[in-house]
Amino acid sequence: MSLRTRLALPVACYVVLLVSALQTLVVPVVADIQRHLGVSASSASWVVTANLLAAAVFTPMLGRLGDLYGRRPVMLGVLAVVLLGSVLAATTSSLPLLLAGRVAQAASFGLFPLAIGMLREELPAPRLTGAMAVVSGMLSVGAGFGLVVTGLLMRHGGDYHQLFWLSTALTAIGLAGVWLLPRRAGAATGRLDWTGAVLLGLGLVLLILPLEEGNGWGWGSPRVIGSLVAAVVVLAAFVLFERRVTHPLVSPRMLRHRPIVVANAAGLFLGFAMFAVFLATSALVQTPPAVAGYGFGASVLAASLVYLLPGTAGGVITAPLGGRLVARFGAKATLVIAAVLAGLGFTMLALLHSATWEVIVGALAVNSAVTFGYAALPALLIANVEPAETGIANSVNSIARSVGMSLGTAFVVTMVTRNPIPGPVPLPREAQFVTVFAVGAVLAAIAAVVVAWALPKPRPVAFTVEEVETDEVLGAAGLDVPAVPAHR
Structure with missing residues (x-):
């Protein structure tokens, strides 16, 4: 095995860590960006929303470009765009230019499917499953890393521009690593939609x-x-x-087949839940209790490390547990369990949010539910589509999850900016956070009922934990998942 091939796994781990770190770096500092730029809360929230919306479009496009022209050149192009976006965000105090930088950074979402596709080309089959599991785990590690770094850099009221300078340096390192990867020609033909x-x-x-x-x-x-x-x-x-279109970005059949529609609706809810709890929890705990009568007056450091980090770091444990649930009870049952757990977490946050441990446990429950749901979706999809359609089905589901994240962000911003408490600094009322969490609980209950009622009776297919974990990684990346063996 050549040196370049040996670099495939560490480089894949690094770029996937970068993807999730860029996602979470800005979440705790949206309020700081709002104050620094002198814009409304809804305008500042586009720093998150624009990134997620662009990701919904970029991810399937970049995966297709990797098939056509090879993973390495596309990854280099993606990282170059992310680097330019990071420099732009680090050097501007203009909201439109900051949003342009965040849109450019959204290209990083395409690195996950590209990295997994690169591993499938470079590694022998016996090493592939373990390697993909390690790379997938970097999503949780990177999210936690982003929160930790944000908390540390902003612990004394630092300038949020430092976060983008850090992302610039991290992206430059990734660019150098990908440059060392082997060169492979594209394996597909056709054109981009x-x-x-x-x-x-x-x-x-x-x-x-x-x-x-x-x-x-x-x-x-x-x-x-x-x-x-x-x-x-x-x-x-x-x-x-x-x-x-001969090669559509989204197959229309994926929008009509009932099991696929239900799976995409579930992905929409899970994406909504993930960012709704992320942003609402961050805003809730940073609210000063002396003024609002609730909240903790937490610093960015405390919001990042105490309240948000347990939910993201818990993914290292809950992701393998999700695979075991799918292997033991099936994808449909696991998805119902996920919806019920999310409902319990949102309900707890709606009713109990006056103590630190209550907020941490509620947010951890919702984040764990999202992890379980993400483990179930690829197995659900491959049980209901033809083998040749698994890549398209998972790509559509990836879009649904990104749109759900955007909707969750928009809903939280809409609620916390309505009817603020009068004062020099407008603050949301406690009832507005309660409404956010209550709506999350209701949507979770609807999701549980719809999945239990609308999905067909599962096929008698037994998955091993290893197969579930492999399918979860490939499904999350929007790639083709191997067909279930005929003897199953």
């Missing part, structure tokens, strides 16, 4: 924008209603266009 990508991106922006800005624009205003109507028209045009 640029028109579909533009229609999808425009439709999602038109959908999320009025949900973020509804409080300021007025929910019955022509801008809100016009944007929502335009979103329906553009997304309908996207579906019609995809039916006529």
Whole structure:
């Protein structure tokens, strides 16, 4: 095995760690960005939302480009774009330019499927499953790393620009590592669906924008209603266009087949739950109790390390447990368990949030539920689609999860900016956080009922834990999952 091939696993681990670190670096400092730029809370939240929306479009496109032109050159291109975005975000005090930088950083989401695809090309089969499990674990490690670094850099009220300078340095290291990987030609033929990508991106922006800005624009205003109507028209045009394309960004069949629709709705909910609890918890614990009558007045350091880190770090334990649940009880039952656990976590947060341990346990329950759900979705998809369609099905599910994250962000921002407590610094009322958590609990209950009722009776297929963990990694990356052996 050559030196370049030996570098495949450590480089894959590093770039996937970078993906999740870039995701969580800014979550605890949205309020700092708002104060520094002098913008509204809903405008500042686009630092998170723009990144997630762009990721929903970029990820399947970049995976397809990797198939066409080879993983290494596409990964180099992605990292170059992320590097430019990081430098832009680090050097600007303009919200539009900061959002442009965050959109460029969203290209990093494509590194996960590209890294997994690269491992499949470079490593022998006996080493592949273990290697993919290690790389997948870097998602949790990177999320925790991002929170820890944010807390440490901002512990004395530091400048949030430091976070983007750090991401610049981390991206440069990743660029050097990928440069050393072996060169492989692309394995696919065809073309990229640029028109579909533009229609999808425009439709999602038109959908999320009025949900973020509804409080300021007025929910019955022509801008809100016009944007929502335009979103329906553009997304309908996207579906019609995809039916006529040889290599569509999203297969229209994936939007009609009931088990796939249910799995995508579940992915939408799980993405919503993940960022709703992330942002709501961060805002809740940083609220000063002397002014608002609730909250903990936590610093960015405490919000990152005490309240948010346990949920992300717990993924190292809960991810393997999710695989065991799928192997023991099946994908459908595990998804129901995930929805019930999320409901319990949201309910606890709605009713009990006056003590530190209550917030930590509630958020940990929701994050664990998301991890269990993500373990179940790939197994659910491969049981209900043809082997040749698993890559498309998982790619669509990845888009659903990213859209859910955007909707969760928009919902939290809408709620916490409504009817603020009068004062020099507008603060949300406690009831608004309770509403966020209560809606999460209701959606979790609906998800549990829909999954239990709408999904067909599972096929009598027994998965091993190793197979579940492999399918989970490939599914999360939006890649083809091996067919279930015929003797099963």
